[in-house]
Amino acid sequence: MSIDISTVERTAELSKLYLSEDEKKEFAGQLSDILEYVEKINTLDTSGVQPTDHIIPNVNVFREDEVGQSLTHDELKLNAPEFDRGHFVVPKIIE
């Protein structure tokens, strides 16, 4: 499986990443090598094998629906890039 520049661009868009032209070229080559190597997995016969979705047999871990202590606005504000009166601020999204 070889990855071309346009596939890298499309995947970068899905990943919300900007890549420079050099990065696109470098990633296309490296990802092609990696995918070629992981293709090996298709030589393994997995017919009838269940996928491992959960590694431990816990099912439906419930807890009581009780009001607990969570972080305060003041604590959240400390790490927020921009915070105003209890809200995270982002650039305008509706014209």
Next chain:
Amino acid sequence: MITSKTVVQLADLLTKKEISAVEIANAYIDRINTHDKKINAYITFNPEKLLIEASQSDKRRATGSELSQYDGIPVAIKDNICTKGMKTSCGSRILGDYTPPYDATVIAKLKEKGMTILGKLNMDEFAMGSTTETSCYGPVKNPHNLNHVPGGSSGGSAAAVAAHLAPAALGSDTGGSIRQPASFCGVTGMKPTYGRVSRFGLVAFASSLDQIGPLARTIDDATLLTSIISGKDTKDSTSVAPDNAIPETITCRDLKTVRIGVPEEYFEGVSDDTKHALSKKINELDAAGAQIVPISLKMTEFAVPTYYLIATAEASSNLARYDGVKYGARSKVAQNLDELYKLSRSEGFGQEVKRRIILGTYSLSSGYYDAYYLKALKARTCIINDFKKAFESVDIIAAPVVPSTAFRLGENLSNPLEMYMSDILTISANLAAIPSISIPIAKDAKGLPIGMQLMGPHFDEKSVFEIGKTIEKDITPLIADFM
């Protein structure tokens, strides 16, 4: 020398009042200030805070109200484990200013025992790497040879313990990130069973594989720390409460009762020095009465593809949270929301992280999901079954940790695939969720440490530690002479 004592020895000296917590803190402050310039193990180190906490500990002990016999012993922490009020960067620019408003459960558990946080340790960015060279804080050096890497991603943790810049440390292991650096730096590193230790407050990389564990100078210290940090946690629904809790202290296991499996696949492509050291050790165990059983783990060749598909898929999803909105770095030049996401992420993440996000996104994207991600989940089942079958006839599996000793700095930076393939011997334990330890056993011709890996069945850490302790008994500690 205070800094050459183990955690168990420090506890003994504190209990006998032959030493104070402030003296321990000062000894480490001196040593870190003098020597960490060469190693670069620490990202965050706050001597003032440490001394305040140490003196509080001494006051508790003076009034007989110490929280445990370990009250006042400092432990250093990998920088992807959240520490309240202390920067937790993950070795990444995007979290460069992040100070968690809460403690990870493992940190809360250390503090319940009165243990103090010595500092935060360097690591590969978001734990993605095998050399600690992808950190935005610069590479860590191997204390056994400063031209070599300490391994990764818990390279700062391994180097700090090896260079006696910390009595012990916590790391995290997603594909070998505790055991591989432990092996490269000549210390003991334990990855517990998945679910044994709460992941609450561990910055997520690949949630079905990540596990926190200790790096220490002895098996006794590793056992003690694993015991302290383990247990079911309501804040991590994947943590479990097995019947067999890990005791704080253990004894040696009589090898005459032990069947040790040696998988042939784990010796393919392994360097001569490492192979020789392992064979010699296995022969000694044979002579000591252990039953050595040649076994085959046929799925080993599929471990690297399976791991890199699952780990990158989970990472691409976990790292979607870094969007420059709620916490983490925000780009200053974005004009709209989409640009804000993309610029913040592109400026904040390093190359290896971007590479893995793109690989993971690709394998999860429409049209490729079945061929890659779903296939990998099925291969994971095969790998789990491979180990289940092996543990029907053996009590423990012994193998090398890494195919070679520590790489030279810069050696593998330009070839990610080469680097991924060097994880082949450690990642199966993560995929199968079993406990696995790395114990230092020898040095190669260049003086670089070689580790031995012991893998046990699910939740049988006790056997891993007890058999490990028996093996450790006959080994001279590998001293790092970096000064």
